[in-house]
Amino acid sequence: MNLHIDALTRTLGPAVPRRLAHLTPLPLSAVQLDPASLLGGWQELNAAATIPHCVQNVERTGVIANFRRLDEAGQETPEGKFRGFWFADSDLYKTLEAIGWEIGRTGTDQWAAMLTDVAGLLERVQLPDGYLNTYVQGTPGEVPFDRPEFTHELYCAGHLMQAAVALHRGSGDERFLTIARRMADLVVRSFGEDGRPIIDGHPEVETALIELYRETGEEAYLRAAELQVERRGHGSLEAGRFGPQYLQDHLPVREATEAIGHSVRQLYLAAGVTDLYLENGDQTLLDAMEQLWESAFGTKMYITGGHGSRHRDEAYGDPYELPPDRAYAETCASIAALQWCWRMLLATGRARYAEEMERALLNAIAASMTHTGTAFFYSNPLQLRNGHDGSSEDAPSERLPWYDCACCPPNLARLFASLHGYAATSDASGVQLHLLTPGTFTAGSMKVVVETGYPWDGDVLVTVSGQGELAVRVPAWAEGATVDVAGARVLAEPTPGSYLRVSCEDGATVRLTLPMTPRLVRADERVDAVRGCVAVERGPLVYCVEQVDLPDGVLVEQLRLDPSASITEEHAADDITPVRLRLSAVIRPLGSALYEHYEPASATGAPITVTAIPYHAWANRGPAAMRVWLPLA
C-alpha cells in the first residue's frame, strides 16, 4: 500500500515537497478540523473576522491605494504619495494568500469581486518586464533592485508568489499565478547564473520560489531559489547599523549555525534552506539547519515559543538572553518558526519539530490575537509590570487593531487559513498525527477520525477506517501517557517526545491518554532573567497570572509561589479559559530601597491562592500586569 498523494493535487497545503520528504503533507481537502475545537475554532474565527479585518485594513491604510495610484487605466487615486512602509505590498499579498487557502478550505466566494479587482489592478500596474513593486515604482529616484538591503522587493515578490500558489491551490485561480510567474521569470532572467548576484535583505523569496516551482514544475524557479540561498552570507549586501547579521548576510548558510540577527529573517531563511534540501537533497544543508535549530530552539527560544529577545534590531540575543519583560518575540517570528519546524518535520519525521510547532501555536501565536480575531500583538512579552508604559506600538499593554508595520495580522490570517495543512502527514505505511486536534484526516484508503478535548483534556480517541499504521505524537511533557487499543496492535508504546505507533485494522480504535496534571517548569540556569522562578504548564499550555485576577492591594510583583503545594484546577464554561489553575503563594511585602545590604531572605508573607489562566488568553480583560515566570517562595 502506498498512501503517497499526488504532489500536484490542487488542494495541496503549504510546503508540500515534490521530492525528498520523509513525510508527506495531507492535501487540504483530506483534512477537516472540528470547528468546535480550539484550532478549528480559530479557522472559523479567521474566516469570519480576521480575514475581513485584514481586507478592510489593507484598504484603509492605503496598501491598495499604492497600487491604484500607479494604475493609469484605473486613475482612481493617481495623486498622493506612497503610503506605509516600503514593504506594504506584502500586507496585501499575505491577505490574498489567506483568501486563497480559505477558498480551498470552504469554497467561499465572498471575495470573488475583490480578487477580480485586485487581479486587474496588479496586471495593469505590473511593468512589461514583469516587475511589480509599488514602493519602487511609486517613489521618484528609486530604481528596481538598486538597494536590495533596504527595499524588500524580493520579499514582496515572494509573498506575491505564495499568494498566487495559495489561490491556485485553493481555487485554481490562474490570474495571480500568471502575475507571480512574470515577476519570478524576471528574477530568473536578471539574477540567474550569469546575472547580477542579488539577494534580498529580508529572506522570504527562497521558500516562495520553491513553492512556485512545486506548483508549476518550473525548474528555473528552484534554481533561482538555490542561487538565493548559495549567494547569501558573502557580504554582497551593504550592512547598516545593525550589521550584516540583520540582513542574514553574515556567513554562508552552511557556516551560519548560530541563530542571530533579525529573527524573522533568520527563520524565513531557515525555512527556505530546508525547502531547498527537500528538493535537492543536499545533506550539508540539512546538517547546517539541524545545528541552527539547536541554537535557536535550544538556547534562544522563549517557553511560549517566542523567538527574538531584542527590540532594537528585532533580533535574537546571545544564548540564554531571554528577558520575559522585554521579550520581543514577534508574532511573525513564531509563525516563521512553525513554518521552519514543519519543513524539518517533513525532512526528518522527528517528533521534536512537531513539538515546537505546537508550543508556538498554542502559546505565542495563540496569544497574539484577541478572541474577537480583530486585535493583535506584534511583540509577545512574558511579563508586563504594574506601571508599564504601554504607549509604544512595540510594547503595548493590549492588542491593537492594526500596526504601522502590519506584517503580523495578515501573517496570522494566512497561517490560520492553512492550519489544517500542518496537522497530519502520511507516508508509505500510514498516517501521522502531529497536532492533537479533533478532526478527520484521510490518506488514500485510510480515514482517521480524532475526537478529543485537547488541549483542555488529555483523552485522544482515534477511530480508523481502512487499514494502515497510525502514528500519534506523544508530547515530551507527557510522562505516564497510556494507550488502549481495539482492533489494533501497538508497535511503539507511547513514549514522551516520540510517536505512539499502532498497526490498525479497519474500524480500529486507539485511545491515548495524556496526563494533564499541572506542572512546574524551570529554565536553564543560564537564563538569568528568570532565575529563581518557575513557569506553570498544563498539557501544552503555558499559564500566567494576571493582575486582574488578584485582590485589591496585592500586586503580581509580590507573589511568591509555593512549589511544594499542589495546584488545583477550575473548569469553567468559558471558551477562552475553560481550565484555570489555582496556585498557592505568599504575598511578599514590597521593599523600599532599590539597593540594600543583603540579608538572607525570610520566607514570610501572607498566604494567598491565586488564579492562573492560559498565557494565550491574557490581556483579554483590559490591560493588566502579567507574569508567566513566577518567583518561588
Place this chain on the structure above:
Amino acid sequence: MNLHIDALTRTLGPAVPRRLAHLTPLPLSAVQLDPASLLGGWQELNAAATIPHCVQNVERTGVIANFRRLDEAGQETPEGKFRGFWFADSDLYKTLEAIGWEIGRTGTDQWAAMLTDVAGLLERVQLPDGYLNTYVQGTPGEVPFDRPEFTHELYCAGHLMQAAVALHRGSGDERFLTIARRMADLVVRSFGEDGRPIIDGHPEVETALIELYRETGEEAYLRAAELQVERRGHGSLEAGRFGPQYLQDHLPVREATEAIGHSVRQLYLAAGVTDLYLENGDQTLLDAMEQLWESAFGTKMYITGGHGSRHRDEAYGDPYELPPDRAYAETCASIAALQWCWRMLLATGRARYAEEMERALLNAIAASMTHTGTAFFYSNPLQLRNGHDGSSEDAPSERLPWYDCACCPPNLARLFASLHGYAATSDASGVQLHLLTPGTFTAGSMKVVVETGYPWDGDVLVTVSGQGELAVRVPAWAEGATVDVAGARVLAEPTPGSYLRVSCEDGATVRLTLPMTPRLVRADERVDAVRGCVAVERGPLVYCVEQVDLPDGVLVEQLRLDPSASITEEHAADDITPVRLRLSAVIRPLGSALYEHYEPASATGAPITVTAIPYHAWANRGPAAMRVWLPLA
C-alpha cells in the same frame, strides 16, 4: 565670616549658580586634586591622552572638515558631503570645552594654535545673523530650525555655548564667547516671548543658556532658557516612532515626574530645569525635580550608576526593568546624571545627591574608559556572557577607540577636565567635601588638605588651615564610620548618608575612618533580572568577576556565591586593581535542557575561590565574559 566667592571669578567651574545655591562651588583655581590619586590621575590621563585623542578624532572623522568645506575664505576642502551624524558639530564643541577647562586647570598652551584655527573657522562659517550649524548649512534642502525634532541645532548650539563658557572661564578667551553669544542672540531674537515657540528634540541648550547667562550676566539668556523649559511637554515637536517621550515632549516639566524616554535627553533636561530653579527660585520646579529624581534614582538606576536600560530608543525602561546583560547605560547618561545631581546638591545640600555622583563616577563612568584613556564604552552592561556577539557598536565586547556616534568620548574629556569643580563646595559657614579625594581645597581664608587612599582605603585625613566649619560626606554604606579630631569640635557625628560636621580651629586635623569591609548588596525584588543574585561592593566600588580570572573549564555562568563565607582582600601593586577580592563559590554543572521539570535545587557543586575586580577595570585584559550580579549558591 562669609566664604561665598565672587560668582564671576574667571576660574569658576561648571554650573556655578548666581543666585540661589544652598552650596557654592569652589572656583577651579581653589582646588588641586592629587595627581597620584584615582580622580587626579584621571585628570592627568585626560590631559595627556583623552583630549589629544578627541582632537585627533574630530579631525580624522571629518567633524572639522564639515566646517572647512563651508569656509569660503579657507577653501581647504570645499567639496564633499557632510560627514557623520547631523549633530557632529557637538563633538568638536565638547572637545573645545574640555580644552577650556584644561587650560584653566594647568594653563597649558598646547592647543593655542588649534584654538586660533578653529575660532577663525567658526567665525567665517557663522552666518551674518549668528546661525551656525554645519549639518543644516551644508545639506541642500535643510532650513534652519525647520525640523527641531531631528536636527539637534539647539543641542549643538548649547554645546557651543558651554565650550565658550569653559574657554572664557579657563583662559579668558573672548573669541568663542563672541561666537556663542551671536548664536544665543539669534535664539533670543527668534524664539523669544513673541517668537516661534521652538524647542529642540534633544535638550541641552537649557543648561547652556543658563551657563552663558551666568558668565555674561545677560538676563535674556536666562529668559530664553526659561522659555525652553516652559514650552516643553506641550506636544510642539512632531513625535516619531519612539513617541513624544523620546523627545522629552510628553508632559510639561512640572507633571513629567517619571523618568522616561531617551535617558540622556531626560537627564540633560532635568539638569537644565534644576539650573533654572537655581536662578529663578521657582519651588514648583525643584519639587518636580525631586519627584523625578526619586523615579530615576529610586526605581530605574543600575547599581553602577548607569541609566537607561533599553537599547531600542536609548531609553529608561519601566520601573525596576534593569537587565544587567542588555543594560544600555550610556556613558553620556551617567555623565548627565552626575551633572544633574551636582545641581540638586547645590540646590539642597542633601548628601544623597553627592552619593549618586560618586556612584556614577567611580563605577559606570570610570568603566567607560580604558586605563590608556583612548578607548571607550558607549553602553556599560553589567554582564557579558560567554558566547556574546560583540560585533555591534552598541554592545561591543571591548572598549572601542571611537564611535560613529561619538558623543561619549569628548563628554568624558570635558567631565574629567572639570572634575575638580565637582569635589567640594563652600557656604557661609565653611567647606563641604563631597568627593573624598586627596587634594587641596581653598575657600576664603580656609584651606583644607585631604590625604587619603580612598576609594582603596577608608582613612580620610583632613588638615584645616584657617578657621571654619568642615563638612565631610559620610557615604550611605559606611555603617560604623568613626572620627577622630584634634583642634576641632564635632558638631555632627559621622552618620552614613549625611555629613560629618566639625568646627575647626586653625591647624585642626580630622580623621574620618570608613569601614571598607566588602559587602553583599541585593536589589529590590522587583528587579526581576537579578533575582537570587548579589553584587559585591567594597567602599564605593562595585566589583565584578571576569572570565579571564577563572581557571580553564569553569565558566562565569557556573559560579554560585556562598553568601555566608567571608570575603578576603588581595592588595596588589597595581594601579588598576590595587584591591582585588576573593570570593567563595561553588561551580554548578551546566544543564542540558532549556526548559525542564522543576526540581528543588541541590546545592551541589565543587567549591572554588574566585577573584573579583572593580567593575570599572573590566575588559582591560581583552574581551571576557563578566558578571556584576552573582547568583547565590
